[in-house]
Amino acid sequence: MTQPANVPSLALYLGESYATARLFDANATPETKTKTTPAKTTKKPTAKKAAAKGLHFEKSVFLPQVSLKTFLNQIKTAAGENEIKNIYVVTSYMDRLKPFRLGGSVVQVVPDGFENSYSAGHTQYLSLAAPSLIVSIDEKTDEEFLKKELLRLKKINSEINKVVFQLPEHLVSAEIRTLIKTFFTNENFKIFESSNPSDLEQIRLTLLNAGSEGTKEEIVSEIQEMFGEDASIQFWIKDRFQKDFENVDLYWSSSFFLKNYLLKNKKTDEAFYFDLEKWAHVSEKTSPVWISPWGPIRYEHPIFEKFEVDPFSELTLNSVGQLIVSENNPQHEPGPFIAGRSMKALVLDSFYDELKENPVACEIFGQINTPTLLQKLENHFSILEKGQTLEATLLSREELKQWIRAKLLAWMHLRSVDNACSIFGDLSFLVSANPSPFFRLNTLDFKWADAMTDAIKQQGAL
Amino acid sequence: MNFHSLYHTSQLLVKTFESASLITADGKLLASTDQGQLVSTTSRLVIFQIVKKYLQPNVGDLIIVNDPENGGLDFRHIFIVTRLTNHLYMVFVKVTPFIDFKIPPTPLFEKGVRNKLIWSLLVEPNPHRDQLTEFFERALHQVKSIQNLKKELSLLSDAKNQAFLFKVFQQIFEVKFNNQALGFVETIYKMTASAQIKMKLSIDEKQNQRSIILDFSQTSPAGEISAASHVVESVLIYKLAAYYKMTSLICQPFLDQIRMSLPPKSIVSKATPKGTKNLYMQKIIGENLNFLFENLSLKSNKKKPVLEFPLEAKLTITVDSDLYHVEADSKKFHFHGLDRLIQSKKLIPLKLSYLDNKIHLKFKIGNVQKVVVETTLKMGDVPDNFLLYKTQPVRKTEPVTWQEGDEFDLHWKLK
Known part of the structure; x- marks a missing residue:
């Protein structure tokens, strides 16, 4: 599908904690860089040059400080009189849901004796649906029964609006299945039906789709509110931008994009990826079953192994006064010290000296170079240093950074053949700072905006 | 470095x-x-x-x-x-x-x-x-x-780096040691009417010398159930490390602080040809040691704790030549590989229910040559209906063999 001239297209990377957008003219794709650019020397083109190249707007924001709505508004303002009707999204936004139970407003309709069957053999995983929002049916089920059940469920949660059917043919007659579907359709429920209701992995997939519907709608409705209901919104799903997808696809949007990028653009089947929120090994290998936080789900996906230290993990003192990386969930909100509002130092903060020279970090964390913030950061690390009681394990900020880097390199080396590997991403320069003769790092050029624009062009969408 | x-x-x-x-x-x-x-x-x-x-x-x-x-x-x-x-x-x-x-x-x-x-x-x-x-x-x-x-x-x-690591581990241990109680406690666990395990734990510090002594004197000679001394010592070291919050710091300096005395050819020092009771022995010893730690940390005016084994059960289910594990305790119930067994119709679910912390799984065995079920662990008050075969409780722990068409149930309740 080609676009008329002067209709800008929007490439939007929506991460868990930050977003990057490029608004560009459909028939004047901006230049993409082909060389690795050192952190300190990258400069943005002037506004005039950018306009000449068809680039209306390009920016990255930290989502806990700049909401998606505000960001989209900035994009719309930059577009001026031009309407934005083609939006291409790559996302890892759904990662926000991974620490949580889902399905607070999802009803399960199941045969009697199969209540919460998806978790009966795996109780240690997070739940995908509220255990009490269950309708157990049998061959005696009639409309009267369903009405009573619905009243009962609405007393538990008046906002229920999604239903998942797990109705195997050998347990539930066609007549009953039709009755149930008609009933819930008439009650304006959004229906999710398991394609193979005897398969537990498939049931979990359907429940995940239902439980993630709200978050998906949140993203889509923000975009539609800003750019109109008729805006075409395509997400990166598997190997291309598409409009049709299941919600589970959104959990793997950015991983598939990175894998695809490596294979098609860099002719390599694995590399290590570093951005503000993820340090991970990306491989072309896939696995047919996703061991999700909610249990195994049948979904072919790229193997994406995260490093055990998260950039947003807190740095703290343990009970014997040692400085450690906390094992609690990463602290995306309010984020690192360099974001300007936090009172806790995160792993990312230990790399302050490098990040303050990096254009991407400077754009996302606007206050990073202010003297006040630097003073606060140094004071906080001073407290962490003085709080360490064991002299032999004392760590300064510099030493902390060195051991995180050493550990990261050892982890990467363990996973690499031939004592060499490729690295890419906005923060890959943090790792390549101290090269080792025993382990070669090959830095691949990568920026979300460039990579997405290329992908849009390659797909022939322009 | x-x-x-x-x-x-x-x-x-x-x-x-x-x-x-x-x-x-x-x-x-x-x-x-x-x-x-x-x-x-x-x-x-x-x-x-x-x-x-x-x-x-x-x-x-x-x-x-x-x-x-x-x-x-x-x-x-x-x-x-x-x-x-x-x-x-x-x-x-x-x-x-x-x-x-x-x-x-x-x-x-x-x-x-x-x-x-x-x-x-x-x-x-x-x-x-x-x-x-x-x-x-x-x-x-x-x-x-x-x-x-x-x-x-x-x-x-490098020997110097190794020595440096050991020195630092020792320093860390000294700090952690000082955070826990000193004292002497003992317990007797009756394996059977005539066989007992006696455990004495002594933790002391004198003139900057720390000692952790575990003494199993007066433990009965090995009978039907026993384990090699290294099996027992492994769990003792692990539990001690957990007590001192040092499970990721287990190393020679920590081992050097511990002295263990296990009478030869006793329940806690006799290997068996197949090691089938090793898991059970590690659970028994581990829980007894936890009990001793609780007593050690007890303030004098508090009620004495009673040794209670936490509820736990494990099964291995061999379906033709594939092995599957079932693990159940107060916090979780996990049937490894259940999804595959159902997808392949080797097990046909008749009930799969998890409501109000109660789990009930009922299966009919599908198209397989045979199914062998063995209870590898039962601790605490495992209910009779944990494993039912044709609605009857399976009490024995030795392997039992079932055929295509047979039905069995698993029941469990989480806390």
């Missing part, structure tokens, strides 16, 4: 495996991890000593052994000893269901290359040759990946 870099690198290496130890050339424990069902900290050291003495491995050799009567656990737990550098060894444990016989210390790979004769005798004739090949080749690949880290291995092999 500072302490953190050395320490975290050693942890990265051992955590390549579920259970592993890094050991210096003179037999000192540098790093250790245990994340499997059975703890094997001391077992790995024993195996190391046996292999080093009798086989003198070269760098790149992989020596395998699984003898429960000589340092091992059971036939499925394969211990693999490898020499990473001239001054550093690794012993790790991998589990496979495809070996059900004893293997003495055997060099399967020599300097990274298959020993063809051993391979032809051990792997080729096995009906699960492909799975075993993958199993051993994967172990070799993991070792070769570790050997690529030449700089890190060189630093960890």
Whole structure:
């Protein structure tokens, strides 16, 4: 599908904690860089040059400080009189849901004796649906029964609006299945039906789709509110931008994009990826079953192994006064010290000296170079240093950074053949700072905006 | 390299495996991890000593052994000893269901290359040759990946760095030791009417010398149920490390603080040919030690705790030649591989219910040759209806064999 001239297209990377957008003219794709650019020397083109190249707007924001709505508004303002009707999204936004139970407003309709069957053999995983929002049916089920059940469920949660059917043919007659579907359709429920209701992995997939519907709608409705209901919104799903997808696809949007990028653009089947929120090994290998936080789900996906230290993990003192990386969930909100509002130092903060020279970090964390913030950061690390009681394990900020880097390199080396590997991403320069003769790092050029624009062009969408 | 870099690198290496130890050339424990069902900290050291003495491995050799009567656990737990550098060894444990016989210390790979004769005798004739090949080749690949880290291995092999690590570990332990109670407590656990395990725990500090003593004197001689001393010592060390919040810091300085006295040929020091009760023994000993810790930390005006074993049950279910595990305790119920069994129609679910913390699974056995079910662990008050066969409770723990068309139930309640 080609676009008329002067209709800008929007490439939007929506991460868990930050977003990057490029608004560009459909028939004047901006230049993409082909060389690795050192952190300190990258400069943005002037506004005039950018306009000449068809680039209306390009920016990255930290989502806990700049909401998606505000960001989209900035994009719309930059577009001026031009309407934005083609939006291409790559996302890892759904990662926000991974620490949580889902399905607070999802009803399960199941045969009697199969209540919460998806978790009966795996109780240690997070739940995908509220255990009490269950309708157990049998061959005696009639409309009267369903009405009573619905009243009962609405007393538990008046906002229920999604239903998942797990109705195997050998347990539930066609007549009953039709009755149930008609009933819930008439009650304006959004229906999710398991394609193979005897398969537990498939049931979990359907429940995940239902439980993630709200978050998906949140993203889509923000975009539609800003750019109109008729805006075409395509997400990166598997190997291309598409409009049709299941919600589970959104959990793997950015991983598939990175894998695809490596294979098609860099002719390599694995590399290590570093951005503000993820340090991970990306491989072309896939696995047919996703061991999700909610249990195994049948979904072919790229193997994406995260490093055990998260950039947003807190740095703290343990009970014997040692400085450690906390094992609690990463602290995306309010984020690192360099974001300007936090009172806790995160792993990312230990790399302050490098990040303050990096254009991407400077754009996302606007206050990073202010003297006040630097003073606060140094004071906080001073407290962490003085709080360490064991002299032999004392760590300064510099030493902390060195051991995180050493550990990261050892982890990467363990996973690499031939004592060499490729690295890419906005923060890959943090790792390549101290090269080792025993382990070669090959830095691949990568920026979300460039990579997405290329992908849009390659797909022939322009 | 500072302490953190050395320490975290050693942890990265051992955590390549579920259970592993890094050991210096003179037999000192540098790093250790245990994340499997059975703890094997001391077992790995024993195996190391046996292999080093009798086989003198070269760098790149992989020596395998699984003898429960000589340092091992059971036939499925394969211990693999490898020499990473001239001054550093690794012993790790991998589990496979495809070996059900004893293997003495055997060099399967020599300097990274298959020993063809051993391979032809051990792997080729096995009906699960492909799975075993993958199993051993994967172990070799993991070792070769570790050997690529030449700089890190060189630093960890250096005697001065090792001494430095031990010195820092000792300092950390001293701080953690001071955070816990001192004292003397004992308990007697009746295995049967005539057989007992007596445990005395003494933790003391005199003139800056710390001592942790575990004494099993007056424990009965071995009867039907017993375990090798290294099996018992492994769980004791692990529980002590947990008590001092040092599970990721188990190393020689920590081991040197502990003295254990296990009467020979007693319940806690006699190996069995197949090691079938090792898990049970580790659970019993572990819970008794936890009980002693509770008593040690007790304030005088508080009510004395009573030894109660937490509810736990484990099954192994063999469907044709595939092995599946069921694990149940107060916090979780996990039927490994259940999804696959249902997808393949080897088990046909008649009930799969999880409501109000109660789990009820009912199956009809589908198109299979046979199903063998063995209860490998029962602790605490496991209800009779945990495992039902044709609606009747299965009380015996020995393997039972079922056929296509048979029905069985599993019931469990979480807290």
